[in-house]
Amino acid sequence: MSFAVRYRLFPLDPQAHLFEVSLTIRQPAAAGQVLRLPAWIPGSYMIREFARHIVAIRAESGGKAVALQKLDKHSWQAAPVKGELTLHYTVYAFDLSVRGAYLDPQRGFYNGTSVFLQADGFEHEPCEVDILPPPDKALAKWQVATSLLALETKKSGFGRYQAANYDELIDHPVELGEFERVTFKACGVPHEFIVSGKYQADLKRLAADSKRICEWQIRFFGEPAPFDRYVFMLFVGGDIYGGLEHRASTALVASRDDLPAPGLADGEIGDGYLKLLGLISHEYFHSWNVKRMKPAAFTPYDLNREGHTTLLWAFEGITSYYDDLALLRCGLIDDKRYLGLLAKTISGVLRGNGRTRQTLADSSFDAWTKYYRQDENSPNSIVSYYTKGALAALALDLHIRRETGGAKSLDTVMLALWQKWLADGQGLAEGEWERMAEEVTGLPLAPFFDLALRSTTDLPLAELLATQGVQMQMVPADGPADSGSVVDEFRAASLRPTLGVKSAPDALGVRLLSVLDGGAAQAAGLAGGDVVIAVNGLKVSDLDKAISRCRIGDTVKIHAFRRDELDTYKVTLAASAADTCRLRLEDNGADWLKH
Known part of the structure; x- marks a missing residue:
């Protein structure tokens, strides 16, 4: 097959974090070919301007240099040529997240949005990608992992791949390096789990538990799965966490x-491993809910500018609801473990004053400028379409x-939406999700949606949970580590003194990440970014410990730096709020937890 567009990617200099990429267009535009790099990546709703990482670029045709004119921050136009046009460019890759590109002597990774220029007019043409090994002989054991369709590759995976069009090309990330690979089949579909980084873990256990998640989700939507094979790409390091969905793979960092420790007993799942399984479940559920079913604003994606929609709550929030629920329904956790996770989600949402200022619809629409660009005031001004969307x-x-x-249930709605997508492959217009929900349930749901999506009124969770045999109580936290829990019996909680801040350790003391509206610290004049160095004349490294012997209503003297200026603040301690959720499951259980 002769491809109209051909790419070549080479790990030029891992020490300097540089990929070299070439793009050849067989018959470029007669008036001069325009090329551009996406400004954002699907699934992460912020303008990232990936073109800023192109450190050198040139064009040639027939061995002669071709003039390139830069049109804007991410677009170029080559002078008209006769015959093939080739672009050569170098990309700096040192973004350890799942959204960009990374290269060093230990590992390589990239999303296509970071490295592959799009040739205008060729978006729908099939293309070829030749992935070359690094030049350093010390890296001779490197391999390739990707869900791209292979054309001609070596055992290591280096070689030629193909994509049906540009959209498909950028939706198959690539992992490079020495990594472990474990495989399994879910409902007959081959799955690979690639793990890179330094670790000690039982990957067979990881594969077995992931298989249970995958099979439940495939059967939930109905076989066959919407892909022929699937690849999980997980990089593990220190304190990192995140994931990004793709049509037949996902990139994860954790x-x-x-990871599950070697020798972990059957059924034993620690909190860290449970968090990882929840991430796996979340990204896999996106295979249906956002990679296929999606807002009309994303069909097709316009990667040059923001794609505003009020529907992110439905695609991220609903996915965040089913990710933990899938762990329960596939048998990895029991009812009480699930309710413990739910209690933490409820606590997290109700502790943020932003829920009283921003609706879910607005949170979705403003993701580009607010959710992905958070600052010290964000807890007071925004609500997450992930967590409140899940609620x-x-x-x-x-x-x-x-x-x-x-x-009927939300399951009924999701399955109807999936059948609609299978029938027409169309994105959902604003308001269409709500109309579909009313149609398939036969219920007048407009009042519910007005409250849940377009108001800042708290959801009637206690009332609704009670219909399923789950009692809910909001109490002050027992301490800084208390983020919500499931209990056998409710009990009275004692009030504690509080400053009303979110903080983190700092070399000088404690840095205030956020100062919450209506709290004691805000009333005294403290602000996000201040560094507290002393409370009542004593050096501080833990604010909660520093005020633990105080009483509500006591006034404490706080010394804090704002920039390079030291100031003194007198703070009258307030009572802790009833912002921590306790859930209790009645003896007869809850049918909703099972199906």
């Missing part, structure tokens, strides 16, 4: 301590179950 999904699920006597 703490090495979150909205929970509330909708329980509302539908209550109003239909258990005959």
Whole structure:
């Protein structure tokens, strides 16, 4: 097959974190070919301006240099040529996240949005990618992992791959390096789990547990799966966490301590490993909910500018609801473990004053400028469409179950939306998700959606959970580590003194990450970014410990730096708020937890 567009990617200098990329266009535009690099990557809703990492670029045709004119921050136009046009460019790759590109002597990774220029007019043409090994003989054991369709590759995976079009090309990230690979089949579909980084872990256990998650999700939406094979690419390091979904793979980063330890007993899942399994479940669920079913604003993606939609709550929030629920329904955790996770989510949302200022619809629409660009005031001004979106999904699920006597649920809606996508492959227009939910449930859901999506009124979670045999209580936290829990019996909680801040250790003392609205610290004039060095004349490294012997209403003297200026603040300690969720499961259990 002769490809209209051919790419060549070479790990030029791992020490300097440089990929060399070439792009050849067989028949470029007669008036001069325009090329551009995406400004953002699907699944991460912020303008990232990947073109800033191109450190050198040139064009040639027939062995002669071709003039390139830069049109804007991420676009170029080559002078008209007869015959093939080739672009050569160098990309700096040192972004350890799942969104960009990375290269050093230990590992390489890239998303296509970071390295592959798009040739205008050729977006729908098939293309070829030749992935070359690094030149250093010390890296001779490097391999390739990707869900791209191979054309002609070596055992190591280096060689030629193909994509049906540019959109497909950039939706298959690539992992390079020495890594471990474990495989399994889920509903007959081959899956690979690639793990890179330094670690000690039981990868067979990881594969077995992931298989249970994958099979439950495939069967939930209905076989066959929407892909022929699937690749998990996990890099483990220190304190890192994140994931990004793709059509037949996902890129993950996590703490090495979150991997299952060798010798872990059957059924034993620590909190760290549970967090990793939740991430795996979340990104895999996106294979249906956002990689196929998606807002009309993303069909097709316009990667040159923001794609605003009020529907992110439905695609990220609902996915955040099902990610933990899938762990329960596939048998990895029990009812109480799941409710413990739910209690933490409820606590996290209700502790943020931003929920009283921003609706879920606005949170979705403003993701580009607010959620992905958070600052010290964000807890006071925004709400997460992930976590509150998950609670909205929970509330909708329980509302539908209550109003239909258990005959229908959110599951019913999701399956109907999937069947619609299978039938027409179209994105959902603004408001269409809500209309579909009303249609398939037969319920007048507009009042619910107005409250949940377009108001800042708290969701009636206690009332809805009670219909399923789950009691909810909001109490002050027992301490700084208390983020919500499931209990056998409710008990009275004692009030503690609080400053009303979020903080983190600092070389000088404690840095205030956020000062919460209405709290004692804000009333005294402290601000996010201040560094507290002393409380009542004593050096401080832990604010909660520093005020633990004080009483509500006591006034403490705080010394803090703002920039390079030291100041003194008198803070009258307030009572801790009832912002921590306790859930209790009644003896008869909850049907919703099982199906």
